[in-house]
Amino acid sequence: xxFRAKLILLLASLLLAQGLYLGTLTLSQSRESLxxxxxxxxxxxxxxxxDEIARIVGAADKILELGxxxxxxxxxRGDSSRFASALRALDETHLTLERLLxxxxxxxxxxxxxxxxxxxxxxxxxxxxxxxxxxxxxLLTRRKGVSPPALQIARPIRGARGEVLxxxxxxxxxxxxxxxxxxxxxxxxGSLYLVDREGEVLAAADPNVPVGRPLHREAAREAGRLxxxxxxxxxxxxxxxxxxxxxxxxGLGWTLAVQQTAEEAYLPVTRLQRRILLxxxxxxxxxxxxxxxxxxxxxxxxxxxxxxxxAVTRPEDLGQGFRVPGSDEVAQLAAAxxxxxxxxxxxxxxxxxxxxxxxxxxxxxxxxxxxxDLDRILNTALETVMSVLAVDACHFRVLDPATDELVLRAHRxxxxxxxxxxxxxxxxxxxxxxxxxxxxxxxSIADITADPRGVELYAREEGLRAFAIFALxxxxxxxxxxxxxxxxxxxxxxxxxxxxxxxxxxVGVAIDTARLYGDLKAST
Numbered sequence: 001x002x003f004r005a006k007l008i009l010l011l012a013s014l015l016l017a018q019g020l021y022l023g024t025l026t027l028s029q030s031r032e033s034l035x036x037x038x039x040x041x042x043x044x045x046x047x048x049x050x051d052e053i054a055r056i057v058g059a060a061d062k063i064l065e066l067g068x069x070x071x072x073x074x075x076x077r078g079d080s081s082r083f084a085s086a087l088r089a090l091d092e093t094h095l096t097l098e099r100l101l102x103x104x105x106x107x108x109x110x111x112x113x114x115x116x117x118x119x120x121x122x123x124x125x126x127x128x129x130x131x132x133x134x135x136x137x138x139l140l141t142r143r144k145g146v147s148p149p150a151l152q153i154a155r156p157i158r159g160a161r162g163e164v165l166x167x168x169x170x171x172x173x174x175x176x177x178x179x180x181x182x183x184x185x186x187x188x189x190g191s192l193y194l195v196d197r198e199g200e201v202l203a204a205a206d207p208n209v210p211v212g213r214p215l216h217r218e219a220a221r222e223a224g225r226l227x228x229x230x231x232x233x234x235x236x237x238x239x240x241x242x243x244x245x246x247x248x249x250x251g252l253g254w255t256l257a258v259q260q261t262a263e264e265a266y267l268p269v270t271r272l273q274r275r276i277l278l279x280x281x282x283x284x285x286x287x288x289x290x291x292x293x294x295x296x297x298x299x300x301x302x303x304x305x306x307x308x309x310x311a312v313t314r315p316e317d318l319g320q321g322f323r324v325p326g327s328d329e330v331a332q333l334a335a336a337x338x339x340x341x342x343x344x345x346x347x348x349x350x351x352x353x354x355x356x357x358x359x360x361x362x363x364x365x366x367x368x369x370x371x372x373d374l375d376r377i378l379n380t381a382l383e384t385v386m387s388v389l390a391v392d393a394c395h396f397r398v399l400d401p402a403t404d405e406l407v408l409r410a411h412r413x414x415x416x417x418x419x420x421x422x423x424x425x426x427x428x429x430x431x432x433x434x435x436x437x438x439x440x441x442x443x444s445i446a447d448i449t450a451d452p453r454g455v456e457l458y459a460r461e462e463g464l465r466a467f468a469i470f471a472l473x474x475x476x477x478x479x480x481x482x483x484x485x486x487x488x489x490x491x492x493x494x495x496x497x498x499x500x501x502x503x504x505x506x507v508g509v510a511i512d513t514a515r516l517y518g519d520l521k522a523s524t
Contacts, residue, residue, distance in 0.1 A: 043230065043247070046256050049181065053177055057249075058251070060153060060170075063090055064153060067155070071083065071086055083102050087111050087112065087113040091114075099170060099171040100113040100170045101169040102166065102169075103121055104166040105166055106120075126139070126141050151174065152169065152171060153169075154168065177203045189260055189263075191257075193216070199221035201221065215240065215242065220244075224254070227248070230245070231246075241261070241262035242261060244257055374398070377507065378507065381396070381506075382394055382410050385484060386412050393484070394484040396410045397425070397480050397481040398472075398480040399478065405425065406427070406480065406481060407423070407424055408424070415458060417458060441501070442497055445466065446465075459485060464487055466491065467486075469483050470504040474512035474515075475512055479511045482504045482507065
């Protein structure tokens, strides 16, 4: 697999893993947060409605308590003339408080707010409860067989010493409570039930539960009997799960049940899950695209570097370098490779030059060993020097023992005037030649125009700048000179000077050998 594909796969895997982790974490946290918010909302509705019901019942009980206090004095004096008007006033004060009865301890009805009242309610459980000296209000029981449902409410009438003289009885219609329940928005599958301790439903707001599936009602009745409190998730085998919030009506022992199917209750959670999954999917898609683009961008310098490396297949191609724009690690690697290539090229040039120098030495040595023709040897040496060292001019001078003059025997690159006028010179004509001969070695000048010792005027006129002169040494002393020139004012390298010294030594031996051969031939 290519590096680019591996990098893209790695980036995509990292981004995808991070996206999945964040999506899962967000989904879990959001689900739990929404569940908690839903539970809190249901509990708040249940508590608020329980407080509202307690307020309605408490208001009716307060009216009866005030009425019982007002009637206590007339009841003690036996003045029954104001009983009926007082009861009608109480009935009109509280619209849901109806059918008021004033009874004595025996259950005899002393006054009523409605016509057709019974003469006695002796034995009525509500009366017995009201006449109990230890009973505290509000005192409530449900009227059986009455539709719509109604509650009996009572308050004892006490004398100055706290003794029970009679009771004030009334009927509390549940229409206000039912209306309060029905005013709460509980969704399509929600229900509110007010249930007493025995599990009897006192009021309900359950218009959406179809007949034949009374799951909400039965769950509410069971919650009332068990006095459940708080938020519960009800898992009923074979039935649809319910979410219920149950709160107590303070002072009455009733239970207010707020219930809804789990499917509808968690609908916001389900929608959020879908949105998070969709967002996660989009994030993963973006991550994949981003990984591809980022991988391509990251590997672009590497691909450029790879292409440059592939393009370099020959030593001469190394000069193109491995340059990659930028200053990152890849660009630094390319710069290091470029420096390495430059070093390889330098070493390659040096090796090639050493090989050419060795070939030159072999050529001159072969010429010296194969022939005694001095002119041929000198011309071979000149050609070798010109080709190997890339000089612009060079010449050989051979010492004539008879005249002690240096004779120009071979030359390349020198002007006609120099060849004509300087064909023969004496040692004293060239201070540099005398110095080289006395030292038996070479003298090198990078720029003859800047050297105070100077060189012949002809070299300056011909535009020659760099200069080196070598004394050709024989058995008894100097036998000639080798002069090389270059138009570029650049010094000869130690390697070049060494090569010229070795060549000069070979030519010096050849001159000595040729001279001895001439002397021997002349003597015979």
